[in-house]
Amino acid sequence: MISFAFSEEQQLLRRSIREFLEKELRPVSAETDRDARFPAETIAKMGGAGYLGTIVPEKYGGAGFGKVEYCILMEEIGRVDASVATILGAHSSLGSSALLYYGNEQQKQLYLRQAAAGEKIISFNLSEPEAGSDAKSIKTTAVRDGSCFRISGSKMWATNGREAGIFIVFARTGGRGAEGITAFIVERGAKGLTFGREEDKMGIRGSSTMQLFYDDVVVDGGNVLGGVGNGFKVAMTSLDVGRLSLSAASLGMAGRAIELAISHARRRVQFGRPIGELQAIQFKLADMGMRSRALHYLVYATASRADGLGPNPAEWKRSDREEMTRDCAIAKCSASETASFCVDESLQIHGGIGFTKSSEIERHYRDARIYEIYEGTNEIQRLLIGRDMIGRGWQ
Ligand SMILES: Cc1cc2nc3c(=O)[nH]c(=O)nc-3n(C[C@H](O)[C@H](O)[C@H](O)COP(=O)(O)OP(=O)(O)OC[C@H]3O[C@@H](n4cnc5c(N)ncnc54)[C@H](O)[C@@H]3O)c2cc1C
Structure with a gap:
């Protein structure tokens, strides 16, 4: 038999998430959309309730949800506000997943913990002005300099770019194609990381979408995520x-x-x-x-x-x-x-x-x-x- 029913716990989880979102998110959604404003207070409350770290295992301060439970959370958020689904998508589904699946213990203890607690929001920087669907063709470079790398290039469409404390950035460390691409963890405040235009969008206006410039940003080799070329x-x-x-x-x-x-x-x-x-x-x-x-x-x-x-x-x-x-x-x-x-x-x-x-x-x-x-x-x-x-x- 294949069971298509949610467990008692999953139904309870859905009810508590819905209650939270109806109280904390629905009342502000129309306004944050109108003003193109990041719902900072609601996101902070979501952090307090543990919703920014659900996919992160308990040993790193998260809730250790499986994908079914995470989908319940995302479905409930999607019912109310796609801007917040987008914010959480970049922070959690993309950013935290990358750290969780490919980070080393030190990176998880530091960055994944901060992300799970909602202390720092993550932005995931793959797309560039000339590399959208063809992501393998990114031009941002990361050149080795002793034990460090120097990252230079521009990124487009960075969700959470305005609010993020952690940036997962993809840059070229080698030749052409997929094999030459490496992921790095960059912290807000890194010298040479600056912010360009914020997009004025037709929808999901409560989430920020930014152009980012990496101008000779020095990153320690310890912040390579998942190995060079991976x-x-x-x-x-x-x-x-x-x-x-x-x-x-x-x-x-x-x-x-x-x-x-x-x-x-x-x-x-x-x-x-x-x-x-x-x-x-x-x-x-x-x-x-x-x-x-x-x-x-x-x-x-x-x-x-x-x-x-x-x-x-x-x-x-x-x-x-x-x-x-x-x-x-x-x-x-x-x-x-x-x-x-x-x-x-x-x-x-x-x-x-x-x-x-x-x-x-x-x-x-x-x-x-x-x-x-x-x-x-x-x-x-x-x-x-x-x-x-x-x-x-x-x-
Ligand atoms: C609001 C918003 C938020 C975003 N957030 C992020 C983010 O956080 N991080 C990030 O890295 N990126 C982000 N993106 C970028 C997003 O993933 C890209 O916009 C998307 O992948 C498409 O790339 P493009 O816009 O350059 O379109 P293009 O690649 O230029 O495509 C234009 C059209 O051509 C079609 N096309 C292209 N190649 C082919 C092909 N081989 N076969 C058939 N059709 C094709 C496309 O489907 C599309 O219809 C965001 C974008 C938006 C608009």
């Missing part, structure tokens, strides 16, 4: 976790869009009866429900399978890693498109009011769009999925 592996392993957690956040957004649509359809009266009694509206709800339900099983089956393989993806068998990379891409791609579909249909059900700032769905509609772009566009996910299917077949 940076691309560090990035891709973290991105698998990122894509899974992103699919959970998208699932949360889809669910919220459905809730809002049902509530509006029950209340709004036209032609003498609630529009929810019209079959045209019920068909829209049915389509949203079908996609969202299928996604629920996809997300949690993928998370559960990942948990079954062991806590550290860097230690999984190659064939399992390949399968999970494909399945995380499938989850990310399906989830982001389901979220986009559901917010679009929900807005349509809202009619004119859905097109105004007075409705919550307007914010989700703008926010949803990013899920199809970052952590690898959906075209790149399809490329990964299709390439794996041709290479290994379909089982």
Whole structure:
């Protein structure tokens, strides 16, 4: 038998997270979106409640969640505010994962602890002005100088760039392609690290997205993460976790869009009866429900399978890693498109009011769009999925 039910503990966890977010996050989300302001107080409270260190083992000050529990957290955050899902995605799914899976004991005791406690936020710096989808072509360099490295180059799209205390930066230590890339841990305040333009975005406006300049930044060799030349592996392993957690956040957004649509359809009266009694509206709800339900099983089956393989993806068998990379891409791609579909249909059900700032769905509609772009566009996910299917077949 395959069990598709959450345990008592997992249901309790979901209830307590939802209670926390309804009290601490929902009341500020519209305002932080309007003002393009990082929700610092809420993030601090989330840190206090342990939500910034959930995937980190207890020995480094975290909660030691498995991927199923982490997806529950991300789904609940996604129901409320995609900006915070983005902040946590960069900090935890990408940043903390990289430290957890590839850091040495000293790095974990220092940086992972700080991240888990919420004392320092992490920014994950892979993308560059000329290297987005083609991440292997980054130009930022790290040149060895005695026991140190000197990093020079510019980075784009750094989520949490304005607030971060720790930067995981990817730079070229060797020749071309993936083999020449190394990951480094850089601390805020490092001489030569400066901040450029902050992007003025259409959505997830509560999260900062920055241009960063590394101008001869000196980093101790002890801050190489995962070994020289292993940076691309560090990035891709973290991105698998990122894509899974992103699919959970998208699932949360889809669910919220459905809730809002049902509530509006029950209340709004036209032609003498609630529009929810019209079959045209019920068909829209049915389509949203079908996609969202299928996604629920996809997300949690993928998370559960990942948990079954062991806590550290860097230690999984190659064939399992390949399968999970494909399945995380499938989850990310399906989830982001389901979220986009559901917010679009929900807005349509809202009619004119859905097109105004007075409705919550307007914010989700703008926010949803990013899920199809970052952590690898959906075209790149399809490329990964299709390439794996041709290479290994379909089982
Ligand atoms: C709000 C936001 C936050 C972000 N946060 C981070 C972050 O914290 N850290 C970080 O490192 N990056 C971050 N990114 C960068 C993000 O991951 C990239 O934007 C994304 O990978 C796409 O790269 P690009 O924007 O350069 O688009 P491009 O790579 O220029 O792609 C343009 C279009 O071409 C398509 N395309 C490109 N190559 C192919 C191909 N081979 N086959 C088919 N289609 C292709 C793409 O799918 C896309 O539709 C963020 C981006 C945004 C917008």
